Amino acid sequence: MHQMALGIFGGLADSYELALDVATLVQDRYWKAWTIRAVGIGPGDSVLDIGCGTCLLEESLDRLGCQVVGIDLTERMIRVGQSKKVSCVEGLVVGDAESLPFPDSSFDAVVSCYVPKYVNVPTFAKEASRVLKPRGRLAVYDFSRPSGPASPLVRLYLHGAIPAAACLLSLAKSEAAATFNELPGIVEGARWGQVIEQAFLEEGVRALTRRKLSAGVVTAFSGRKA
Ligand SMILES: C[S@@+](CC[C@H](N)C(=O)[O-])C[C@H]1O[C@@H](n2cnc3c(N)ncnc32)[C@H](O)[C@@H]1O
Secondary structure (H helix, E strand, O other): OHHHHHHHHHOOHHHHHHHHHHHOOOHHHHHHHHHHHHHOOOOOOEEEEEOOOOOHHHHHHHHHOOEEEEEEOOHHHHHHHHHHOOOOEEEEEEOOOOOOOOOOOOEEEEEEEOOHHHOOHHHHHHHHHHOEEEEEEEEEEEEOOOOOOOHHHHHHHHHHHHHHHHHHHHHOOOOHHHHHHHHHHHHHOOOHHHHHHHHHHHOOEEEEEEEEEHHHOEEEEEEEEO
16 A cells, blocks of 8 residues: 555655645635644644645644644655744654654644545554644544445546546646546445544543544544543
């Protein structure tokens, strides 16, 4: 799965943010705002962003007075993030969500957007929980396999709007076209949502909530370490 992520994001870094806005119909901004509210980040908090990409979340965290460390598998995504020089960012590290290079109980909050579908979920949950301080908060979200009453609508978006965007991007010779072509298959195959709740519970995360955002295009989890 690491090779899949590196293959996708190594070539996408420069056009990632435009691609994200198109692929999510700008809904990602709302999902990131939800994440920040869910963990209740405030002044002085130390935050770890797992799979930080190009530091989009960090730009929103910048006005909150927290200090953020970002980690990502893809060096080119990290380089784009570094070039922004977001002032709340204390460090950006190339590294793996499944083997975090931080001591136990390091952070007040852990956030992660779009990573669960690329990782071994129990290992990811174990690492995210390990680096959280006791009573630390976490929130994650990712695309989830469509389910429930809104799934026909979500499938229309996945198998209609996304391939249409892929066509336009390929006409414009954008590197993002391949990612858009792959996204529906990746989302339909995503099983992370079925196992992450149990994985977090086993790692001592409590007060877990599951929320479907934007009719279930993404599923978000938040909780607190015991
Ligand atoms: C869709 S991007 C999301 C970036 C950022 N979180 C955001 O919301 O804009 C997914 C990111 O997860 C990273 N990623 C995938 N697998 C990872 C892993 N095992 N460890 C760390 N980062 C990973 C990718 O390199 C990519 O930058």
